[in-house]
Each structure stands twice: as structure tokens, then as C-alpha cells.
Amino acid sequence: MIVLSLILAHLVADFYLQxxxxxxxxxxxxxxxxxxxxxxxxxTLWILYYLQDxxxxxxxxxxxxxxxxxxxxxxxxxxxxxxxxxIFMKQKNGWNLALFITDQVLHLFTILAVCYFFLEVNLYHxxxxxxxxxxxxxxxxxxxxxxxxxxxxxxxxxxITSVTGHFIKILxxxxxxxxxxxxxKYTLRDVEISATSQKSLSEEYTYMVMKHQDLSRGKVIGYxxxxxxxxxxxxxxxxxxxxIVAAKSLTRFKQMDDRDWAEYFLLGTLTSFLFAIxxxxxxxxxxx
Numbered sequence: 001m002i003v004l005s006l007i008l009a010h011l012v013a014d015f016y017l018q019x020x021x022x023x024x025x026x027x028x029x030x031x032x033x034x035x036x037x038x039x040x041x042x043x044t045l046w047i048l049y050y051l052q053d054x055x056x057x058x059x060x061x062x063x064x065x066x067x068x069x070x071x072x073x074x075x076x077x078x079x080x081x082x083x084x085x086x087i088f089m090k091q092k093n094g095w096n097l098a099l100f101i102t103d104q105v106l107h108l109f110t111i112l113a114v115c116y117f118f119l120e121v122n123l124y125h126x127x128x129x130x131x132x133x134x135x136x137x138x139x140x141x142x143x144x145x146x147x148x149x150x151x152x153x154x155x156x157x158x159x160i161t162s163v164t165g166h167f168i169k170i171l172x173x174x175x176x177x178x179x180x181x182x183x184x185k186y187t188l189r190d191v192e193i194s195a196t197s198q199k200s201l202s203e204e205y206t207y208m209v210m211k212h213q214d215l216s217r218g219k220v221i222g223y224x225x226x227x228x229x230x231x232x233x234x235x236x237x238x239x240x241x242x243x244i245v246a247a248k249s250l251t252r253f254k255q256m257d258d259r260d261w262a263e264y265f266l267l268g269t270l271t272s273f274l275f276a277i278x279x280x281x282x283x284x285x286x287x288x
Contacts, residue, residue, distance in 0.1 A: 002119050004151040006111045009044040013037045015162040041065045064118040071110045079103050093173035161223045164275040226276035233280030
């Protein structure tokens with residue numbers, strides 16, 4: 001429960017208390033971002049202090065909070081330094097995606113280290129429990145407390161919505177900001193009549209019309225489709241997942257003529273469904 005609580009605190013501070021503006025200008029808002037992490041972490045550890053009957057408040061609340069925040073600052077500073085170099089690279093999206101994954105993995109290791117050194121969490125027992133729950137070792141499935149199960153489900157919900165959405169946004173790169181907010185198109189026709197001929201020559205120019213939105217409809221659709229896929233997997237209705245793909249494709253049928261947009265749509269959809277299927281299988285294995 002301690003590890004799950006701190007992971008949930010990290011996800012809330014990183015993906016809900018950090019706005020898009022803070023993400024794009026992290027150097028300017030780094031202190032505010034660290035303040036959010038400090039508050040969320042110390043509140044979480046304070047609650048655990050009373051629930052777990054810890055004896056030393058300095059060792060179980062103050063020192064772990066300082067350690068998590070300091071290492072978080074160091075990791076973010078290193079990430080910002082590397083992102084400045086990534087701007088000039090050709091495969092910018094791939095490097096940004098690698099930095100995002102590495103950043104989150106390092107934060108996870110920081111949380112595990114703090115739990116091990118300050119909160120007396122037996123990581124070997126934790127790994128053993130995970131292996132048992134995944135049926136990778138002999139034995140019965142470990143008992144799951146109500147609080148632990150609830151925390152795990154909330155973390156899975158955040159992973160399948162906000163975290164996956166952010167992952168896909170980085171993967172698709174600059175196309176996301178434009179094509180995901182696609183509103184329609186209009187055509188201008190340029191007609192030229194030749195002096196020696198009565199026939200007219202016409203050319204059509206197609207322009208994309210984009211509308212700025214803080215929360216695009218595509219983002220909400222992505223959240224709902226992944227949650228629906230997870231629900232279908234938990235119910236064992238794997239074949240029904242194909243109907244979601246078909247329904248989504250029909251709504252964008254005319255836009256499929258544009259190869260660039262079709263590839264963007266296919267990449268985003270397949271990535272979204274891949275994460276949803278993986279999370280769905282994890283939940284089904286753990287709880288069923």
C-alpha cells in the first residue's frame with residue numbers, strides 16, 4: 001500500500017497538477033511543479049504515518065519527502081538539459097519519447113528506493129507478491145486489501161487515460177497539435193482562360209481549417225475508447241473490440257483519402273488500443 005500510495009501521488013502531481021503551460025515552459029514553472037510534488041507527497045506520507053502506525057515522523061514523513069522532491073528536481077533538470085539538445089536532432093519525437101519513458105522510470109526507482117531505505121518496505125517480498133499474482137510462481141494468489149486494490153485500480157485508470165494520452169501525443173509529435181484539432185476544409189478554385197483558347201484551366205487548392213481547443217474532442221474520444229476496450233477485455237468480449245475500431249474509422253472515412261492523415265490516425269489508434277489491451281489483460285490477470 002505504501003508503494004502504491006506514493007506512485008499515485010507522483011501521477012497526480014505530474015499529470016493533473018501540472019498544466020500544459022507548465023509542461024511547455026518547465027524551466028519557468030519548475031519551482032511551482034516541485035511545490036505541487038512536495039504538498040502531495042507530504043500529505044500522502046502524513047496519512048500513511050497514521051495508518052501504518054509509524055513511530056518517527058522525521059524518518060517516515062520529512063526525510064522521504066525531501067528525498068523524493070530533491071531527486072525529482074535533479075531528474076527534471078537533467079531532462080530539460082537533454083531536451084534542449086534534442087531540438088536539433090532529426091528524430092526528435094523518438095528522443096522525446098525516450099526521455100519521457102526514462103524520466104518516469106527514474107521517478108519510479110526513486111520512490112522504490114525511498115520506500116526501502118526510509119519506510120522499511122521489503123522490496124523482495126513486493127516482487128515476490130507481484131510474481132505470485134501474475135501466476136509466474138507456484139502458490140495461491142496473494143491476499144489483496146481493499147485499500148491496495150482501490151489504489152491499484154486508480155493507478156491503472158490514470159495510466160490508461162492521461163499517461164497513455166501524453167505518450168501518444170509525444171509519439172505523434174507536431175502532427176498532434178494540428179490534425180487532432182481538425183475541423184474541416186474549404187476549397188478555392190483558380191480559373192484561368194487562355195487567350196488562344198476558349199477552354200478554361202482550373203486548379204483546386206485545399207486548405208485545412210484548424211480551431212484551437214484546450215481539450216480536443218479527439219482526446220476525450222481517446223480516453224473513452226481505451227476505457228471501453230479495457231471494460232470489454234475484463235468481460236471477455238475480445239471480438240467486440242473490432243467494432244470500436246470500425247466505428248471510429250467510419251466517422252473519419254472521408255479524411256482517409258489523405259495519406260498523411262490516415263497514417264497519423266492509424267498510428268494513434270493502434271497505439272491507443274495496444275495500451276488499452278495491455279492494461280485490460282493486467283487487470284484481468286490480477287483480479288480474476
